[in-house]
Every structure is written in C-alpha cells, then in structure tokens.
Amino acid sequence: MNFIPLPSPSAARPVSDAYDGTTYYGRPALKPAPFENSVVGSYIFLAGLCGVAQVIATVADVARAPRREGLVRRGRLLSMLAPTLGSVLLVYDLHTPKRFYNMLRIARPTSPMSIGTWILMGFSIFSGATAAAQVAADWVRPGWARLLHGIARTTQVPAAVAGAGLGTYTASLLSSTSTPLWAAAPKSLAVQFGSSSMASGAAALAMAERHAGSRSLARKLDTLALAALAVELGASVVSEATYRTRGISAAEDAAADTRTIAQIGTIAPFALQMLAGKGKRSAGILSDLASLAILAGSFCLRTGVMEAGDESARRPQDYFRFAKPGNLPK
Amino acid sequence: MGAAMIAGLPLSNRVRDYPESEFRHPLPHEAELTAGVRIEPGRSYGFFTDTTVCIGCKACEVACKEWNNLPADNLGLTGDSYDNTGHLSANTWRHVAFIEQMADRPTEMRPFQSNWLMMSDVCKHCHNPPCMEACPTGALFKTEFDTVVVQQDICNGCGYCVPACPFGVVDLNPLDGKAHKCTLCYDRLKGGLEPACAKSCPTDSIQFGEVADLQQRAAKRLEHLHAVGVPSAYLYGAPDGPGATGGLKYLNAFFLLTDRPEVYNLPEAPTRPSDRVAPSLLSGLAAVAGLAVAAVALFSRRD
Ligand code: SF4
Ligand code: SF4
Numbered sequence: 001m002n003f004i005p006l007p008s009p010s011a012a013r014p015v016s017d018a019y020d021g022t023t024y025y026g027r028p029a030l031k032p033a034p035f036e037n038s039v040v041g042s043y044i045f046l047a048g049l050c051g052v053a054q055v056i057a058t059v060a061d062v063a064r065a066p067r068r069e070g071l072v073r074r075g076r077l078l079s080m081l082a083p084t085l086g087s088v089l090l091v092y093d094l095h096t097p098k099r100f101y102n103m104l105r106i107a108r109p110t111s112p113m114s115i116g117t118w119i120l121m122g123f124s125i126f127s128g129a130t131a132a133a134q135v136a137a138d139w140v141r142p143g144w145a146r147l148l149h150g151i152a153r154t155t156q157v158p159a160a161v162a163g164a165g166l167g168t169y170t171a172s173l174l175s176s177t178s179t180p181l182w183a184a185a186p187k188s189l190a191v192q193f194g195s196s197s198m199a200s201g202a203a204a205l206a207m208a209e210r211h212a213g214s215r216s217l218a219r220k221l222d223t224l225a226l227a228a229l230a231v232e233l234g235a236s237v238v239s240e241a242t243y244r245t246r247g248i249s250a251a252e253d254a255a256a257d258t259r260t261i262a263q264i265g266t267i268a269p270f271a272l273q274m275l276a277g278k279g280k281r282s283a284g285i286l287s288d289l290a291s292l293a294i295l296a297g298s299f300c301l302r303t304g305v306m307e308a309g310d311e312s313a314r315r316p317q318d319y320f321r322f323a324k325p326g327n328l329p330k
Numbered sequence: 331m332g333a334a335m336i337a338g339l340p341l342s343n344r345v346r347d348y349p350e351s352e353f354r355h356p357l358p359h360e361a362e363l364t365a366g367v368r369i370e371p372g373r374s375y376g377f378f379t380d381t382t383v384c385i386g387c388k389a390c391e392v393a394c395k396e397w398n399n400l401p402a403d404n405l406g407l408t409g410d411s412y413d414n415t416g417h418l419s420a421n422t423w424r425h426v427a428f429i430e431q432m433a434d435r436p437t438e439m440r441p442f443q444s445n446w447l448m449m450s451d452v453c454k455h456c457h458n459p460p461c462m463e464a465c466p467t468g469a470l471f472k473t474e475f476d477t478v479v480v481q482q483d484i485c486n487g488c489g490y491c492v493p494a495c496p497f498g499v500v501d502l503n504p505l506d507g508k509a510h511k512c513t514l515c516y517d518r519l520k521g522g523l524e525p526a527c528a529k530s531c532p533t534d535s536i537q538f539g540e541v542a543d544l545q546q547r548a549a550k551r552l553e554h555l556h557a558v559g560v561p562s563a564y565l566y567g568a569p570d571g572p573g574a575t576g577g578l579k580y581l582n583a584f585f586l587l588t589d590r591p592e593v594y595n596l597p598e599a600p601t602r603p604s605d606r607v608a609p610s611l612l613s614g615l616a617a618v619a620g621l622a623v624a625a626v627a628l629f630s631r632r633d
Contacts, residue, residue, distance in 0.1 A: 019592065019598075020590075020592075022590065022592040022593050023592065023595070024427060024429070024592075024593065024594065024595035025408075025410040025411075025413075027410075027416065027417060027595060028417075028498060029497075029498050029592075029595045029596070029597060030493070030495075030496075030497075030498040031492050031493065031495070031498045031499075031500075031501055032492075032493065033489060033490075033492055033493035034489035034492055034502050035489060052618070055618065055622055055625075056625060059622055059625045059626055059629060060625075060629050062626075063625075063626045063629040063630040064629075064630065065629035065630065066632060068629070093488075093489075094486050094487050094488050094489075094507075095486075095487025095488070095489060095502055095504070095507030095508070096485070096486045096487040096506075096507040096508060097486075099467075099484075099485075099486035099487075100486060102467040102468075102469070102484055102485075102486045103466050103467055103486070103488075105467055105468050105484070106466070106467065106468040108463070108465070108466060108468070109607070110463035110464070110604035110607060111463060111464045111465060111466050111490070111604070111607075112607055112610075112611075113464065113466040113488060113490045114466035115607070115611075117466055164615055164618045164619065164622070165611075165615065167614075167618055168611065168614025168615055168617070168618055169611060169614070171610055171614050172606065172607050172610030172611045172614065173490075175603075175606045175607075175610045176464065176494070176603040176604055176606045176607050176610065177464070177490075177493035177494050177603050178460065178493060178494060178495060178496040178600065178601070178603055179493045182493075183601065183603065183606060186606040186609050186610040186613070187609050187610060187613040188613075189610070190609075190610040190611065190613040190614030190617070191613050191614060191616075191617040193614060194613075194614040194615070194616075194617035194618045194621075195617050195618075195621060197618065198617075198618060198621045198622075202625075220628045220629060220631075223628060224621070224624060224625050224628055227621065227624055228621050231617060231620075231621065235617075309493075313493065313498075316592075316595065319597060320592045320597060320598070323496070323597030323598055323599050323600050323601070324598055324599055325575065325598065325599045327599065328575055328576050328599050328601065329576065329601070329605065
C-alpha cells in the first residue's frame, strides 16, 4: 500500500518570529493567579499606605519639620494598619490559612512573596516598637517620655527603610510571574506602585493635618502627594506604551471601570488642589476631596492591575504574542 | 547491567532473567527492565515526549490518574476534537492534546489521510523552575532525582506558584487548598520504578530516562526524522532552544514537535520570572527614595 507523503508543513519552522494568531481551541496557556483581587488589592493598598506613612513620619522627624509632633504621631499610628489588618488580609487569602507560619520556614530571594513576608515582619517589629514608644511617651512623666522618644527616633529608621520596601515590593510580586500584563513592564509598574504608595500616604496624612488645624504641614503634604502623582502619571504612560507595543493592552478592557477610577484619582487631584488654592471657604473641602480621590485611585490602580493581569493570563493570543524571542530580555 | 537492543528496544540484559509474565513480588530496579535505566539519587531524570509517535490513546492520562489516585475533572464533552480533558490541573497531570488540522484538508491532503497532531503534555520539570523560585514556603523543591515536587505537608496554598509557571501547569485544588502537579512519580522513582505514564505508553512516545541520555536519543530521532522527510521536526525544551529560553536553560521533560509551539498551547519563548525581581524592586525603591528626598526638602522649609 502506498501512503501519500505528508505535505511538508508550511515553512518558517521550527521557530518563527511573527505570531500568526494560532491558539489551542482558544484555551488559556497560563493559569491566572488564584488571588482574591479585592483582598490582595486591599493588602497592596494598605501596605503602600502604611509603609509610606512610616517613611513620611520619619522624614518629618529627621528633617525637624516645624510643628511636626502631630504628624509624626499620626504617621506612626497609621503605619500599624499593615501589621494588623494587612496581615489578616494576607492570611485570609491563603488557601490553607492555618499554615500561614510556613512562610517563615525559609527566606528566598527569588520570591517576592518570601521577600515581602520578611519585609512585613521587619516592618511590624520596628514600626510596632516605634508606635509603642510613641503611645507610651504620651502617657508617662516627661523624664520617661524623653527616653521613649529617643527609642522611637532610633527604631523609626529601620521601620522607614522597611516601609519603603513594603510600599514597593508588591509590584515585583506581580511582575515576577508569567502573567503577561504584570511581567511586561516590571520597572515602570514598580515606579507606579511606589509613587502611588507615596501619594496615598501623603494624602491620608494631609487630610489628618488639615483636620487637626495644621494648615502649613497639610499644604506640604498635599504638594508631596501631587509630586508623587506626577511621577505615577509618567510611569503609567511608560507602562501603557509597553503594553501596546507588546500587543497585550486589550486585556486592560476587562478592568475598564476600575481603571477609570484609578485615572480620575491621578488626574482630578491636580484640578481640585488648584481650585482649592483659589477658593476661600471651600478650600478645605476641595483639598479633602483631592485626598480622597488619591486614596480611591491608589486602591483602584492596584485592583485594576490585578484584574487586567488575570485577564491577560486567560488570553492565549496575548501570552503567545508576548512570549516571542523578540521580547526576551537582551 | 548492560543495555542492549532487545526486540528493537534499548533494554537491559536483565529482561532475559524474567521470562514469566506475572510477578508475585516487585522486581528490584524494575525501571532497568521497562525503561533501560537504573534510578539512583543524585542523577537527573526526565521525560522525552516524542509527539510524532503519539496515537492519542490517553493511556498515560489513565495510568497517571490510577497511580496517583486523582479524581476526574470533567465528565462532559468539550467539543474540542477528542480532547475532553482540556488542560493540566491540580487533578490532571498528563493531558493529551488533539490537534485536528482541518484547514489543510481540501487543498493539500487526500481524503482519508489524517493530519492529526497529538501530544501528551506534562509538567516540564524545568531546570530553573519558576514555580519553585516563587514558592515562599519551600513546599516546592528539587528532589534527589532533579525533579520538581510540591511537598503536600508544607504547602499553605498561597497560590503564588500558579501564575509563576510559564506553562500554566501547577494549580490549586479548591478542596484541600494545596498546590498540585506532576511529581514525575517521586514515589515510584524511590522504589526503582519507571513513572506510570511512560511505562504505560504503548508507542514509547513518552520515554523516561536520564536527561542527558534522553537529549541524545532525541537528537538522534530528530536527525532521523529530518532525513526521512519531516523537516518540521524540532525539540521543545532542549538546552536553550524554544521553550527553554530566558534563563530556564532546559526542561527535564521536553518534547519533539512538528508544528509551531502555539499549536500545542506552548509559548515559544517563555521567561524566568525571578529575573524581574531585582529590576522591579530597585526601580520601586528608587521612586520612593526620590520622593522621600523631595519630602525632606519640603519639610525642612521654614514657613
Ligand atoms: S512546568 Fe511549571 S510547574 Fe512544572 S517545573 Fe516548570 S514552572 Fe514548575
Ligand atoms: S501554593 Fe504551595 S507550592 Fe505553591 S507557592 Fe504557595 S506554598 Fe508553594
């Protein structure tokens, strides 16, 4: 019996540069992260807020800002949300929560989740010590208070260093995966997350200063928040351009609503603060609105990136287009 | 032990010692008889899956489910050719893909000549495994056989290995909250047995052995296929080839394919996620540090 030889399959193999749109029945080639986006998104937001609150409190203290006592106290207290609520959120998102302590078995520099665990541990210890000294100092006799303030002034430095890590490592947590949208722009995504953390921390503390009647510090914090937003805007332009050139930007439509809030949260505060600068009676309200917009935007930036990333992992075309030799790091 | 060609297969001379067809006791170093390889700790083992001889019988899928006691995932029909398994999952560690190339039929092919591609997919047991590099508990580890295994008594279901894998292999089981994937039959290897899928494969599409040996075998097979007129054949996961790009180096479980990787639901040039840790961390820290310096300037201004 004579078999007809197989036609030599179309050229350009074994490997070709252009992706021709082939998929396997449209089935995903990757699995999206099994994270609960609202839970992990909230953690990322809190980690940024608290980490940076500690950084700002420390910087204000070290730079001897005029009338800084209230700001330093509030920054130190605000930072305690990460070790408490943040840790609860993290454990809650585990699929076997009662084994959370296994995270402490090893330290693995290739795993941002392991790095983050240790950053959070360090932050909890040093921020906790700083906040405890602060609270105690507010209650004891002046002689003791001076000693306690001295302790806080020492522990706040490692706490702030850990805080900077806490506000940024979450971006590398996402980027160090195979999810196309997270992996595509590791540097600019990290700048986005870091500056968004800074904006949220500054906005929250600015609002508190305003309500405590400390106008000048509030204004400085507002300026800091706007500067951070400007950096975030710049970085987001870079990320978006990368997604487009890599052909994976379509996945972002899956998180269109969240992204819109995030965008409003980065742009509206500029307008609101400008109006607040002009207006007289409504200035406080407008500035508060700006702060709230920043906080909402910062939260939605994180959940939006998470949702869009999941969608990019579910789209085989996006992954295959992304996983081409042309996109390999040089 | 000496390897010899017996009935066209590279088998151990020991097969002559066991003429009977049923055994009352496990045989010592059984893999010598079934795969021609003695399994010893400290060496690298893997699979070479030659898709050109796969007949799509799914014996590997069944053998895997039976040996590893894995439940069925989906009892329905997918409508995607004969592939009703769909994908690898926490309960499915071998998956036979069926690619029915209909588009070629009227123009290039005669009636009744099939153009099927079948491929038994599996965890690649990467040389630099992204899942293991991501695992924060150390549950994922490299065994003494150079394979990648999840230790079930340590995994806490953080799920980070799932998006880390560039091949969409490892998955969480929602029932027990742990990550699961192919263990390359860790328990069988410890007992000197060939993995269940490879042992059950009737065409030797799945070959088990030492990685270096398999790579040589694959190179020979490739040469042969090119010589007899299958120029499209290539290796996926061979050192620094397609599938082993971006720092993955090579895959302990690699494949011989005849169409572009995407046809089999495989990425052509995957990357190693841990390469992105440092650039990302440093950029983020630089941004925060820069803004902190701005804050120092703001705060030290007297008003
Ligand atoms: S294929 Fe995926 S699950 Fe298997 S070793 Fe590589 S990264 Fe891990
Ligand atoms: S789910 Fe389990 S195996 Fe996967 S990274 Fe987390 S602890 Fe490791």
